[in-house]
Amino acid sequence: MSTTLRKPRPGDRIEVSWLELDDRSGAQRVRGSAAHPSGVYDCSSRSGIPGARVLAEVVRRRGEHLDVRGLETIKHSEHAVPARCAHFGVCGGCGFQDTSYALQLEHKRGFVQRALQIHGLAAQAGCVQEVLGCDQPWRYRNKMDFSFSTKRWIETDEPQGAERGFALGLHPIGRFDRVLDVSDCSITFEEAGPILASARALARSLGLEAWDLERFEGLLRHLVVRKSAATGEILVDLVTSSESPERVDPFAMALVQSQPCITTLVQHSHDRPSQIAQAGPERVLFGRGFIEETLLGRKLYLSAQSFFQTNSCQAQVLGKVVREQARLPGAQLCWDLYCGAGAWALCLADCFEHIVGVDSLEAAISDAHANLSINALTNVRFECAGVEAFVFRPGAPLPDVVLVDPPRAGLAESVVQALLALAERGTKRLVYVSCNPRTAARDCALLAKGGWELVAAVPVDMFPHTQHLECVYTLVPSRSLGGMA
Numbered sequence: 001m002s003t004t005l006r007k008p009r010p011g012d013r014i015e016v017s018w019l020e021l022d023d024r025s026g027a028q029r030v031r032g033s034a035a036h037p038s039g040v041y042d043c044s045s046r047s048g049i050p051g052a053r054v055l056a057e058v059v060r061r062r063g064e065h066l067d068v069r070g071l072e073t074i075k076h077s078e079h080a081v082p083a084r085c086a087h088f089g090v091c092g093g094c095g096f097q098d099t100s101y102a103l104q105l106e107h108k109r110g111f112v113q114r115a116l117q118i119h120g121l122a123a124q125a126g127c128v129q130e131v132l133g134c135d136q137p138w139r140y141r142n143k144m145d146f147s148f149s150t151k152r153w154i155e156t157d158e159p160q161g162a163e164r165g166f167a168l169g170l171h172p173i174g175r176f177d178r179v180l181d182v183s184d185c186s187i188t189f190e191e192a193g194p195i196l197a198s199a200r201a202l203a204r205s206l207g208l209e210a211w212d213l214e215r216f217e218g219l220l221r222h223l224v225v226r227k228s229a230a231t232g233e234i235l236v237d238l239v240t241s242s243e244s245p246e247r248v249d250p251f252a253m254a255l256v257q258s259q260p261c262i263t264t265l266v267q268h269s270h271d272r273p274s275q276i277a278q279a280g281p282e283r284v285l286f287g288r289g290f291i292e293e294t295l296l297g298r299k300l301y302l303s304a305q306s307f308f309q310t311n312s313c314q315a316q317v318l319g320k321v322v323r324e325q326a327r328l329p330g331a332q333l334c335w336d337l338y339c340g341a342g343a344w345a346l347c348l349a350d351c352f353e354h355i356v357g358v359d360s361l362e363a364a365i366s367d368a369h370a371n372l373s374i375n376a377l378t379n380v381r382f383e384c385a386g387v388e389a390f391v392f393r394p395g396a397p398l399p400d401v402v403l404v405d406p407p408r409a410g411l412a413e414s415v416v417q418a419l420l421a422l423a424e425r426g427t428k429r430l431v432y433v434s435c436n437p438r439t440a441a442r443d444c445a446l447l448a449k450g451g452w453e454l455v456a457a458v459p460v461d462m463f464p465h466t467q468h469l470e471c472v473y474t475l476v477p478s479r480s481l482g483g484m485a
Protein backbone atom coordinates (compact mmCIF):
# COMPACT_ATOMS: atom_id res chain seq x y z
CA MET A 1 0.00 0.00 0.00
CA SER A 2 1.47 3.37 -0.97
CA THR A 3 1.26 6.32 1.41
CA THR A 4 1.54 9.91 0.21
CA LEU A 5 3.96 11.82 2.37
CA ARG A 6 2.92 15.27 3.48
CA LYS A 7 4.82 18.05 1.72
CA PRO A 8 6.37 20.90 3.75
CA ARG A 9 3.95 23.59 4.91
CA PRO A 10 4.45 27.17 6.10
CA GLY A 11 5.78 27.07 9.66
CA ASP A 12 7.53 23.68 9.25
CA ARG A 13 11.22 23.49 10.08
CA ILE A 14 13.69 22.08 7.59
CA GLU A 15 17.48 21.82 7.16
CA VAL A 16 18.77 23.72 4.13
CA SER A 17 22.20 23.72 2.47
CA TRP A 18 22.91 27.06 0.78
CA LEU A 19 24.54 26.58 -2.62
CA GLU A 20 24.59 29.76 -4.70
CA LEU A 21 23.90 33.47 -4.83
CA ASP A 22 20.96 34.06 -7.09
CA ASP A 23 19.51 36.81 -9.24
CA ARG A 24 16.73 34.79 -10.87
CA SER A 25 13.93 36.29 -8.80
CA GLY A 26 15.13 39.76 -9.76
CA ALA A 27 16.15 40.34 -6.14
CA GLN A 28 19.28 39.43 -4.22
CA ARG A 29 18.71 36.02 -2.76
CA VAL A 30 20.50 32.81 -1.95
CA ARG A 31 19.47 29.47 -3.37
CA GLY A 32 19.90 26.01 -1.87
CA SER A 33 18.46 22.61 -1.40
CA ALA A 34 16.68 20.68 1.36
CA ALA A 35 15.97 16.98 1.73
CA HIS A 36 12.53 16.15 3.17
CA PRO A 37 10.76 12.77 3.53
CA SER A 38 8.48 13.85 0.65
CA GLY A 39 11.34 14.80 -1.71
CA VAL A 40 14.18 17.21 -2.38
CA TYR A 41 13.22 20.87 -2.47
CA ASP A 42 14.82 23.85 -4.12
CA CYS A 43 14.95 26.63 -1.48
CA SER A 44 15.51 30.35 -1.51
CA SER A 45 15.80 33.09 1.05
CA ARG A 46 16.79 36.72 1.31
CA SER A 47 19.71 35.86 3.56
CA GLY A 48 22.20 33.03 3.69
CA ILE A 49 25.72 32.28 2.53
CA PRO A 50 26.71 29.57 0.03
CA GLY A 51 28.45 26.76 1.90
CA ALA A 52 26.37 27.18 5.08
CA ARG A 53 23.82 24.69 6.42
CA VAL A 54 20.93 26.14 8.40
CA LEU A 55 17.77 25.25 10.22
CA ALA A 56 15.04 27.22 8.47
CA GLU A 57 11.32 27.84 8.67
CA VAL A 58 9.17 27.32 5.57
CA VAL A 59 7.44 30.57 4.59
CA ARG A 60 5.80 29.42 1.34
CA ARG A 61 5.79 26.39 -0.98
CA ARG A 62 5.24 26.54 -4.72
CA GLY A 63 5.51 23.04 -6.19
CA GLU A 64 8.99 21.78 -5.36
CA HIS A 65 10.24 25.22 -4.38
CA LEU A 66 10.32 26.58 -0.83
CA ASP A 67 10.76 30.15 0.34
CA VAL A 68 12.37 29.87 3.76
CA ARG A 69 13.63 32.04 6.60
CA GLY A 70 16.85 31.01 8.36
CA LEU A 71 16.50 30.37 12.11
CA GLU A 72 19.88 29.07 13.18
CA THR A 73 23.19 28.06 11.65
CA ILE A 74 24.14 24.38 11.79
CA LYS A 75 27.37 24.72 9.79
CA HIS A 76 29.10 28.02 9.05
CA SER A 77 30.28 28.89 5.54
CA GLU A 78 33.95 29.55 4.88
CA HIS A 79 32.76 32.42 2.65
CA ALA A 80 31.08 34.28 5.52
CA VAL A 81 32.46 37.74 6.29
CA PRO A 82 31.18 40.36 8.72
CA ALA A 83 28.70 42.73 7.07
CA ARG A 84 30.12 46.22 7.22
CA CYS A 85 27.00 48.38 7.17
CA ALA A 86 25.05 49.20 10.34
CA HIS A 87 21.80 48.90 8.35
CA PHE A 88 22.58 45.45 6.87
CA GLY A 89 19.65 43.05 7.07
CA VAL A 90 17.06 45.85 7.25
CA CYS A 91 17.96 48.11 4.31
CA GLY A 92 16.97 46.72 0.91
CA GLY A 93 20.25 47.89 -0.65
CA CYS A 94 23.12 45.41 -0.69
CA GLY A 95 22.25 41.96 0.61
CA PHE A 96 25.44 40.12 -0.37
CA GLN A 97 27.78 42.02 1.94
CA ASP A 98 28.10 39.11 4.42
CA THR A 99 29.50 36.91 1.60
CA SER A 100 33.18 37.20 0.60
CA TYR A 101 33.72 39.48 -2.39
CA ALA A 102 35.67 36.75 -4.23
CA LEU A 103 32.64 34.43 -4.04
CA GLN A 104 30.29 37.23 -5.14
CA LEU A 105 32.40 37.64 -8.29
CA GLU A 106 32.47 33.90 -8.99
CA HIS A 107 28.69 33.64 -8.66
CA LYS A 108 28.04 36.77 -10.71
CA ARG A 109 29.89 35.13 -13.59
CA GLY A 110 27.43 32.27 -13.05
CA PHE A 111 24.50 34.73 -13.50
CA VAL A 112 25.76 35.56 -17.01
CA GLN A 113 26.51 31.93 -17.91
CA ARG A 114 23.20 30.61 -16.58
CA ALA A 115 21.20 33.21 -18.52
CA LEU A 116 22.96 32.15 -21.75
CA GLN A 117 22.28 28.48 -21.00
CA ILE A 118 18.58 29.19 -20.36
CA HIS A 119 18.36 30.83 -23.79
CA GLY A 120 19.97 27.91 -25.61
CA LEU A 121 23.50 29.33 -25.77
CA ALA A 122 25.12 26.72 -23.50
CA ALA A 123 28.10 26.38 -25.84
CA GLN A 124 28.71 30.13 -25.71
CA ALA A 125 28.63 30.18 -21.88
CA GLY A 126 32.28 29.15 -22.12
CA CYS A 127 33.17 32.53 -23.64
CA VAL A 128 32.12 34.37 -20.45
CA GLN A 129 35.29 35.68 -18.89
CA GLU A 130 36.06 36.14 -15.20
CA VAL A 131 34.24 39.12 -13.70
CA LEU A 132 36.41 42.23 -13.52
CA GLY A 133 35.99 43.10 -9.84
CA CYS A 134 36.27 46.37 -8.00
CA ASP A 135 39.57 47.26 -6.31
CA GLN A 136 37.52 49.34 -3.83
CA PRO A 137 34.28 47.43 -3.20
CA TRP A 138 33.13 49.97 -0.57
CA ARG A 139 32.21 53.66 -0.96
CA TYR A 140 32.03 53.10 -4.70
CA ARG A 141 28.71 54.80 -5.45
CA ASN A 142 29.06 58.32 -6.83
CA LYS A 143 25.31 58.92 -6.65
CA MET A 144 22.53 57.94 -4.29
CA ASP A 145 18.87 58.85 -4.14
CA PHE A 146 17.59 59.12 -0.55
CA SER A 147 13.88 59.56 0.19
CA PHE A 148 12.01 61.64 2.75
CA SER A 149 8.92 60.08 4.31
CA THR A 150 6.31 60.63 6.99
CA LYS A 151 6.53 56.92 7.80
CA ARG A 152 9.81 56.04 9.47
CA TRP A 153 10.74 52.38 9.73
CA ILE A 154 10.93 51.46 13.42
CA GLU A 155 13.85 49.20 14.29
CA THR A 156 13.35 46.30 16.71
CA ASP A 157 15.63 47.74 19.42
CA GLU A 158 13.94 51.17 19.54
CA PRO A 159 12.14 52.30 22.70
CA GLN A 160 8.33 52.40 22.77
CA GLY A 161 6.90 55.69 21.56
CA ALA A 162 9.90 56.64 19.40
CA GLU A 163 9.04 59.48 16.98
CA ARG A 164 8.02 57.98 13.64
CA GLY A 165 6.64 60.83 11.52
CA PHE A 166 9.81 61.90 9.68
CA ALA A 167 12.57 59.95 7.95
CA LEU A 168 15.32 60.49 5.40
CA GLY A 169 17.05 57.44 4.02
CA LEU A 170 16.37 54.25 2.05
CA HIS A 171 13.54 51.76 1.86
CA PRO A 172 13.77 48.64 4.04
CA ILE A 173 13.69 45.27 2.23
CA GLY A 174 10.40 44.92 0.37
CA ARG A 175 8.77 47.94 2.12
CA PHE A 176 8.27 50.82 -0.28
CA ASP A 177 5.75 52.36 2.13
CA ARG A 178 8.43 52.98 4.80
CA VAL A 179 11.80 54.73 4.95
CA LEU A 180 14.70 53.70 7.14
CA ASP A 181 16.63 56.64 8.65
CA VAL A 182 20.09 56.01 7.22
CA SER A 183 23.02 57.37 9.21
CA ASP A 184 25.66 56.14 6.74
CA CYS A 185 25.54 54.05 3.57
CA SER A 186 28.75 52.04 3.26
CA ILE A 187 28.64 51.85 -0.54
CA THR A 188 28.10 55.59 -1.05
CA PHE A 189 30.82 58.23 -0.85
CA GLU A 190 31.82 59.30 2.66
CA GLU A 191 30.33 62.80 2.71
CA ALA A 192 26.80 61.48 2.05
CA GLY A 193 26.23 60.50 5.72
CA PRO A 194 26.98 63.95 7.22
CA ILE A 195 24.93 65.62 4.44
CA LEU A 196 21.96 63.40 5.33
CA ALA A 197 22.33 64.12 9.06
CA SER A 198 22.41 67.90 8.44
CA ALA A 199 19.45 67.78 6.04
CA ARG A 200 17.42 65.79 8.55
CA ALA A 201 18.23 68.11 11.47
CA LEU A 202 17.64 71.30 9.46
CA ALA A 203 14.33 70.10 8.03
CA ARG A 204 13.11 69.34 11.55
CA SER A 205 14.31 72.63 13.02
CA LEU A 206 12.76 74.65 10.16
CA GLY A 207 9.50 72.69 10.42
CA LEU A 208 9.56 71.34 6.83
CA GLU A 209 7.37 68.30 6.47
CA ALA A 210 8.25 65.13 4.55
CA TRP A 211 6.21 63.80 1.63
CA ASP A 212 3.40 61.44 2.61
CA LEU A 213 3.31 58.54 0.17
CA GLU A 214 -0.35 57.75 0.75
CA ARG A 215 -1.85 61.22 1.01
CA PHE A 216 0.45 62.79 -1.61
CA GLU A 217 1.18 65.83 0.51
CA GLY A 218 4.19 67.35 2.29
CA LEU A 219 7.13 69.33 0.91
CA LEU A 220 10.35 67.27 0.97
CA ARG A 221 10.50 64.25 -1.39
CA HIS A 222 14.10 63.24 -2.22
CA LEU A 223 17.67 64.23 -1.53
CA VAL A 224 19.95 63.03 -4.31
CA VAL A 225 23.70 63.33 -3.74
CA ARG A 226 26.30 63.01 -6.49
CA LYS A 227 30.10 63.29 -6.33
CA SER A 228 32.77 63.54 -8.98
CA ALA A 229 35.67 61.15 -8.49
CA ALA A 230 37.82 63.38 -10.70
CA THR A 231 37.32 66.75 -8.99
CA GLY A 232 35.68 65.90 -5.64
CA GLU A 233 32.79 68.29 -6.42
CA ILE A 234 29.46 67.36 -4.80
CA LEU A 235 26.03 68.10 -6.24
CA VAL A 236 22.89 67.91 -4.11
CA ASP A 237 19.50 67.70 -5.80
CA LEU A 238 16.61 68.50 -3.49
CA VAL A 239 13.31 67.23 -4.86
CA THR A 240 10.20 68.89 -3.45
CA SER A 241 6.49 68.77 -4.20
CA SER A 242 6.37 72.49 -5.05
CA GLU A 243 8.91 75.24 -5.63
CA SER A 244 8.05 77.10 -2.38
CA PRO A 245 11.19 79.31 -2.43
CA GLU A 246 10.23 80.99 0.85
CA ARG A 247 10.61 77.64 2.65
CA VAL A 248 13.09 75.80 0.44
CA ASP A 249 15.75 78.51 0.01
CA PRO A 250 16.55 79.02 3.72
CA PHE A 251 16.79 75.22 4.11
CA ALA A 252 19.06 74.91 1.07
CA MET A 253 21.35 77.75 2.18
CA ALA A 254 21.61 76.38 5.71
CA LEU A 255 22.49 72.94 4.29
CA VAL A 256 25.25 74.37 2.10
CA GLN A 257 26.64 76.35 5.06
CA SER A 258 26.64 73.35 7.37
CA GLN A 259 28.23 71.08 4.71
CA PRO A 260 30.89 73.09 2.85
CA CYS A 261 31.77 70.00 0.78
CA ILE A 262 28.61 70.72 -1.29
CA THR A 263 29.74 72.61 -4.39
CA THR A 264 26.33 72.98 -6.02
CA LEU A 265 22.70 72.53 -4.99
CA VAL A 266 19.71 72.36 -7.32
CA GLN A 267 16.00 71.88 -6.75
CA HIS A 268 13.47 69.91 -8.80
CA SER A 269 9.80 70.11 -7.98
CA HIS A 270 6.85 67.94 -8.92
CA ASP A 271 3.76 66.65 -7.11
CA ARG A 272 3.14 63.50 -9.15
CA PRO A 273 2.26 60.45 -7.09
CA SER A 274 5.16 58.43 -8.60
CA GLN A 275 8.42 58.36 -6.66
CA ILE A 276 10.59 59.74 -9.49
CA ALA A 277 13.43 61.88 -8.21
CA GLN A 278 14.43 63.62 -11.42
CA ALA A 279 11.33 65.28 -12.76
CA GLY A 280 9.86 68.75 -13.01
CA PRO A 281 11.52 72.12 -13.50
CA GLU A 282 15.03 72.76 -12.14
CA ARG A 283 16.23 75.74 -10.08
CA VAL A 284 19.94 76.17 -9.39
CA LEU A 285 20.13 77.44 -5.79
CA PHE A 286 23.87 77.32 -5.25
CA GLY A 287 26.97 76.87 -7.44
CA ARG A 288 27.03 76.11 -11.15
CA GLY A 289 24.37 73.36 -11.29
CA PHE A 290 26.67 70.58 -12.48
CA ILE A 291 29.89 68.76 -11.62
CA GLU A 292 32.78 67.76 -13.83
CA GLU A 293 33.77 64.09 -14.20
CA THR A 294 36.31 62.35 -16.42
CA LEU A 295 36.12 59.08 -18.30
CA LEU A 296 39.29 57.70 -19.90
CA GLY A 297 40.67 61.21 -20.19
CA ARG A 298 37.50 62.79 -21.62
CA LYS A 299 35.60 65.43 -19.63
CA LEU A 300 31.90 65.13 -18.86
CA TYR A 301 29.62 67.74 -17.29
CA LEU A 302 27.05 65.99 -15.11
CA SER A 303 23.89 67.80 -14.07
CA ALA A 304 21.42 66.28 -11.60
CA GLN A 305 19.63 64.48 -14.44
CA SER A 306 22.60 63.34 -16.54
CA PHE A 307 23.14 59.61 -16.80
CA PHE A 308 26.57 58.38 -15.71
CA GLN A 309 27.65 54.98 -14.41
CA THR A 310 27.25 55.08 -10.61
CA ASN A 311 30.68 53.57 -9.96
CA SER A 312 33.25 56.06 -11.30
CA CYS A 313 36.24 53.78 -10.80
CA GLN A 314 34.65 50.79 -12.56
CA ALA A 315 33.29 53.10 -15.27
CA GLN A 316 36.91 53.46 -16.39
CA VAL A 317 37.28 49.64 -16.44
CA LEU A 318 34.02 49.25 -18.38
CA GLY A 319 35.11 52.00 -20.78
CA LYS A 320 38.38 50.16 -21.47
CA VAL A 321 36.50 46.91 -22.16
CA VAL A 322 34.13 48.73 -24.52
CA ARG A 323 37.15 50.21 -26.35
CA GLU A 324 38.93 46.86 -26.60
CA GLN A 325 35.83 45.10 -27.92
CA ALA A 326 34.63 47.81 -30.33
CA ARG A 327 37.97 48.81 -31.81
CA LEU A 328 38.57 47.27 -35.23
CA PRO A 329 41.49 48.11 -37.54
CA GLY A 330 40.31 50.00 -40.60
CA ALA A 331 36.78 50.53 -39.26
CA GLN A 332 35.38 53.94 -40.23
CA LEU A 333 31.86 54.35 -38.90
CA CYS A 334 30.49 53.34 -35.51
CA TRP A 335 26.92 53.74 -34.25
CA ASP A 336 26.52 54.26 -30.50
CA LEU A 337 22.86 53.34 -29.97
CA TYR A 338 21.21 54.31 -26.64
CA CYS A 339 24.15 56.66 -26.16
CA GLY A 340 22.87 58.64 -23.13
CA ALA A 341 25.21 61.58 -22.54
CA GLY A 342 27.67 60.05 -25.00
CA ALA A 343 30.09 58.35 -22.61
CA TRP A 344 31.02 55.49 -24.97
CA ALA A 345 31.16 57.68 -28.06
CA LEU A 346 33.63 59.96 -26.25
CA CYS A 347 35.78 56.96 -25.28
CA LEU A 348 35.74 55.64 -28.86
CA ALA A 349 36.24 58.94 -30.69
CA ASP A 350 39.88 58.19 -31.54
CA CYS A 351 39.09 54.65 -32.80
CA PHE A 352 36.78 55.63 -35.69
CA GLU A 353 36.60 58.25 -38.37
CA HIS A 354 32.95 58.95 -37.51
CA ILE A 355 30.63 58.07 -34.67
CA VAL A 356 26.89 58.66 -34.60
CA GLY A 357 25.27 58.53 -31.15
CA VAL A 358 21.51 58.11 -30.81
CA ASP A 359 19.26 58.49 -27.77
CA SER A 360 15.57 59.32 -27.44
CA LEU A 361 15.97 61.53 -24.37
CA GLU A 362 16.39 65.19 -25.24
CA ALA A 363 18.17 65.99 -21.96
CA ALA A 364 20.71 63.21 -22.61
CA ILE A 365 21.43 64.47 -26.13
CA SER A 366 21.79 68.00 -24.84
CA ASP A 367 24.38 66.72 -22.30
CA ALA A 368 26.07 64.76 -25.09
CA HIS A 369 26.39 67.93 -27.21
CA ALA A 370 27.88 69.81 -24.24
CA ASN A 371 30.35 66.96 -23.71
CA LEU A 372 31.36 67.11 -27.38
CA SER A 373 32.16 70.77 -27.20
CA ILE A 374 34.18 70.60 -23.97
CA ASN A 375 36.28 67.82 -25.50
CA ALA A 376 36.58 69.66 -28.84
CA LEU A 377 35.64 66.53 -30.82
CA THR A 378 34.54 67.02 -34.40
CA ASN A 379 34.07 63.44 -35.62
CA VAL A 380 31.13 62.57 -33.35
CA ARG A 381 27.53 63.49 -34.08
CA PHE A 382 24.60 63.00 -31.69
CA GLU A 383 20.99 62.67 -32.68
CA CYS A 384 17.83 62.69 -30.61
CA ALA A 385 15.74 59.82 -32.02
CA GLY A 386 14.24 56.50 -31.08
CA VAL A 387 16.60 53.68 -32.02
CA GLU A 388 13.63 51.81 -33.56
CA ALA A 389 13.21 54.59 -36.13
CA PHE A 390 16.91 55.38 -36.61
CA VAL A 391 17.96 51.85 -37.59
CA PHE A 392 15.41 51.72 -40.43
CA ARG A 393 16.27 55.10 -41.94
CA PRO A 394 16.70 54.59 -45.69
CA GLY A 395 20.02 55.44 -47.30
CA ALA A 396 22.03 55.60 -44.05
CA PRO A 397 25.71 54.65 -44.56
CA LEU A 398 26.57 51.15 -43.33
CA PRO A 399 28.30 51.17 -39.91
CA ASP A 400 31.36 48.93 -39.48
CA VAL A 401 30.68 48.56 -35.76
CA VAL A 402 27.46 48.96 -33.80
CA LEU A 403 27.46 49.50 -30.05
CA VAL A 404 24.17 49.08 -28.17
CA ASP A 405 23.62 49.91 -24.48
CA PRO A 406 19.84 49.58 -24.01
CA PRO A 407 17.83 49.93 -20.78
CA ARG A 408 17.26 46.80 -18.63
CA ALA A 409 14.39 45.57 -20.83
CA GLY A 410 16.87 44.99 -23.67
CA LEU A 411 16.29 45.43 -27.40
CA ALA A 412 12.92 45.78 -29.10
CA GLU A 413 12.30 42.96 -31.59
CA SER A 414 12.34 45.43 -34.48
CA VAL A 415 15.83 46.57 -33.44
CA VAL A 416 16.99 42.94 -33.38
CA GLN A 417 15.63 42.56 -36.94
CA ALA A 418 17.52 45.67 -38.06
CA LEU A 419 20.76 44.35 -36.50
CA LEU A 420 20.27 41.03 -38.33
CA ALA A 421 19.94 42.95 -41.58
CA LEU A 422 23.18 44.80 -40.81
CA ALA A 423 25.04 41.48 -40.38
CA GLU A 424 23.77 40.51 -43.86
CA ARG A 425 24.88 43.83 -45.34
CA GLY A 426 28.41 43.67 -43.94
CA THR A 427 28.59 45.28 -40.48
CA LYS A 428 31.59 43.61 -38.90
CA ARG A 429 30.97 43.77 -35.18
CA LEU A 430 28.22 44.26 -32.65
CA VAL A 431 29.09 45.21 -29.07
CA TYR A 432 26.22 44.90 -26.60
CA VAL A 433 26.62 46.54 -23.17
CA SER A 434 23.99 45.32 -20.72
CA CYS A 435 23.05 45.62 -17.06
CA ASN A 436 20.64 42.69 -17.32
CA PRO A 437 22.13 39.26 -18.16
CA ARG A 438 18.68 37.80 -18.80
CA THR A 439 17.48 40.22 -21.47
CA ALA A 440 20.97 40.34 -22.99
CA ALA A 441 21.01 36.51 -23.25
CA ARG A 442 17.53 36.56 -24.83
CA ASP A 443 18.70 39.11 -27.42
CA CYS A 444 22.00 37.28 -28.11
CA ALA A 445 19.97 34.11 -28.76
CA LEU A 446 17.69 35.96 -31.22
CA LEU A 447 20.74 37.47 -32.92
CA ALA A 448 22.43 34.05 -33.08
CA LYS A 449 19.45 32.63 -34.99
CA GLY A 450 19.99 35.05 -37.84
CA GLY A 451 23.66 35.72 -38.38
CA TRP A 452 25.47 37.05 -35.31
CA GLU A 453 27.69 34.79 -33.22
CA LEU A 454 28.56 35.58 -29.60
CA VAL A 455 32.34 35.34 -29.24
CA ALA A 456 33.10 37.05 -25.92
CA ALA A 457 31.31 38.24 -22.80
CA VAL A 458 33.22 40.34 -20.29
CA PRO A 459 31.34 40.97 -17.03
CA VAL A 460 32.34 44.03 -15.01
CA ASP A 461 31.20 44.36 -11.40
CA MET A 462 29.95 47.91 -11.03
CA PHE A 463 27.79 47.12 -7.98
CA PRO A 464 29.59 45.05 -5.28
CA HIS A 465 27.36 43.44 -2.60
CA THR A 466 24.28 43.58 -4.86
CA GLN A 467 23.02 41.18 -7.55
CA HIS A 468 23.67 43.73 -10.31
CA LEU A 469 26.49 43.75 -12.85
CA GLU A 470 27.31 45.06 -16.31
CA CYS A 471 28.50 42.83 -19.12
CA VAL A 472 29.98 43.58 -22.54
CA TYR A 473 28.97 40.99 -25.17
CA THR A 474 30.84 40.89 -28.47
CA LEU A 475 29.18 39.43 -31.55
CA VAL A 476 30.58 38.93 -35.04
CA PRO A 477 28.80 37.82 -38.23
CA SER A 478 28.59 34.01 -38.24
CA ARG A 479 29.88 33.82 -41.82
CA SER A 480 33.14 35.44 -40.68
CA LEU A 481 33.58 32.37 -38.44
CA GLY A 482 33.14 30.04 -41.43
CA GLY A 483 29.41 29.28 -41.67
CA MET A 484 25.99 30.71 -41.01
CA ALA A 485 24.26 29.73 -37.78
Ligand SMILES: C[S@@+](CC[C@H](N)C(=O)[O-])C[C@H]1O[C@@H](n2cnc3c(N)ncnc32)[C@H](O)[C@@H]1O
Pocket residue numbers: 307308309338339340341342343344358359360361364385386387388405406407408
Ligand atom coordinates in the same frame (compact mmCIF):
# COMPACT_ATOMS: atom_id res chain seq x y z
C1 LIG B 1 21.62 52.13 -20.04
S1 LIG B 1 21.44 53.78 -20.60
C2 LIG B 1 22.90 53.90 -21.56
C3 LIG B 1 23.58 55.22 -21.46
C4 LIG B 1 24.95 55.38 -22.07
N1 LIG B 1 25.31 54.38 -23.04
C5 LIG B 1 26.03 55.49 -21.01
O1 LIG B 1 26.62 54.49 -20.60
O2 LIG B 1 26.27 56.61 -20.56
C6 LIG B 1 20.16 53.57 -21.77
C7 LIG B 1 19.81 54.79 -22.59
O3 LIG B 1 18.84 54.40 -23.55
C8 LIG B 1 17.99 55.50 -23.81
N2 LIG B 1 16.78 54.96 -24.46
C9 LIG B 1 15.81 54.20 -23.92
N3 LIG B 1 14.95 53.79 -24.86
C10 LIG B 1 15.37 54.31 -26.05
C11 LIG B 1 14.90 54.21 -27.39
N4 LIG B 1 13.82 53.51 -27.69
N5 LIG B 1 15.60 54.84 -28.35
C12 LIG B 1 16.71 55.57 -28.04
N6 LIG B 1 17.21 55.67 -26.79
C13 LIG B 1 16.55 55.04 -25.80
C14 LIG B 1 17.79 56.14 -22.46
O4 LIG B 1 17.44 57.50 -22.60
C15 LIG B 1 19.19 55.95 -21.83
O5 LIG B 1 19.99 57.09 -22.04
